[in-house]
Amino acid sequence: MTTVSVDDAADQERKAPGRPRDARADAAIIEAVLDLLAAGQSADALSIEAVAARAGVGKATIYRRWPNKEALLIDAVATMKGPLPMPAGESVRDDLVMLVAAMRNKRMEEYGKVTACLLPELLKRPEMYRIYRSVMEPRRDIMRQVLRRGVENGELRADLDIELTLLMLAGPTITQNMLRWNPNVPDEGYAEALVDAVLRGAAA
Incomplete structure (x- = not known):
């Protein structure tokens, strides 16, 4: 049985014309940011690479959604609230x-x-x-x-x-x-x- 990663699912969702981006990938990325910060990672030291690894996605998946780390952090704060x-x-x-x-x-x-x-x-x-x-x-x-x-x-x-x-x-x-x-x-x-x-x- 073939398993599909969150990143693969996100890519498939992106390629389907007229379909919205995969909410599962969004949630996994936001959760990864919050988990890393809650564990004591400073916002300054937080990297897109670390978030991608924690979320099980590729960096490209993150950059398709957020132009930079600051935008990602603010969306994470809004989700947190x-x-x-x-x-x-x-x-x-x-x-x-x-x-x-x-x-x-x-x-x-x-x-x-x-x-x-x-x-x-x-x-x-x-x-x-x-x-x-x-x-x-x-x-x-x-x-x-x-x-x-x-x-x-x-x-x-x-x-x-x-x-x-x-x-x-x-x-x-x-x-x-x-x-x-x-x-x-x-x-x-x-x-x-x-x-x-x-x-x-x-x-x-």
Whole structure:
């Protein structure tokens, strides 16, 4: 029985006229990037050759999809974050709890290691930082919209500093994901506890 590698499948998919590229190869490549970063490989040292070997594809398969390593890294970050969350829009507290919980689940804890490996690149290279922000801003804007809605409907203080409140909600979560900075803060009920703490100063 003849086996077909991910790379062979990708090539066959590419050659078929009018057919989209093979999603299996895309997923294998992205997963390889995230695995290498989670294992401690720095973004600077990450090579297309290493990604190709890990994914079981050829370098040409990667370059057909991404023009360079930077583009591949940003797609990996976007995939890591997953689809944008959609607040229900009924309660500001419930929406904020949902958004914080989405940042604090086990999947995001694992990917916190990946973010930690990307930090040196974000600090050294303005272009990487700009692209990373372009991935993150739509997520931040969802939380901004929830906070603004709370101000408009009277659930939150009229003089609330939206950006500072956003930072107070997201900052501790990111730090816990990357560093587990305070192991004395329990995972159980984390989102509710954080949101309630912030709302004690933010509520109308």
